[in-house]
Amino acid sequence: MAVATSAVHDERAAGSAPPGAAAFNPHSPPAIEGFTPLPRAQEESFQDKFIRKTKENPFVPLGCLGTAGALMYGLRAFKQGKTRQSQMLMRTRIFAQGFTVVAIIVGVAAAALKPKQ
Numbered sequence: 001m002a003v004a005t006s007a008v009h010d011e012r013a014a015g016s017a018p019p020g021a022a023a024f025n026p027h028s029p030p031a032i033e034g035f036t037p038l039p040r041a042q043e044e045s046f047q048d049k050f051i052r053k054t055k056e057n058p059f060v061p062l063g064c065l066g067t068a069g070a071l072m073y074g075l076r077a078f079k080q081g082k083t084r085q086s087q088m089l090m091r092t093r094i095f096a097q098g099f100t101v102v103a104i105i106v107g108v109a110a111a112a113l114k115p116k117q
Contacts, residue, residue: 057107063100070096 029037044052054061074089 056111057103059103060100060107063096063103066096067093067100 070089070093074086074093077089078086
């Protein structure tokens with residue numbers, strides 16, 4: 001019994017495909033009846049993607065710049081020994097971070113609610 005089973009297994013392993021089956025080509029996508037793939041999107045550079053994302057939601061880069069600016073000025077004031085100004089700028093940084101997070105959430109919600117083309 002084991003001899004008959006291995007003989008059938010050897011025939012399939014030798015490369016004889018079942019009748020009506022297409023040969024497998026690992027270098028091309030499979031052909032699926034009734035399915036037409038969308039054309040691939042053009043590769044965009046970092047600069048193009050940054051400009052597109054900034055136009056979609058301009059408040060995120062503004063919040064990031066505000067956060068970085070408040071952090072830099074706050075650290076500079078801390079180094080100079082201006083503790084009151086440093087504390088105020090650290091609070092400003094926290095506000096700017098919160099603004100950035102809210103801008104990201106609003107941008108994601110707006111993109112989710114936008115009708116697909």
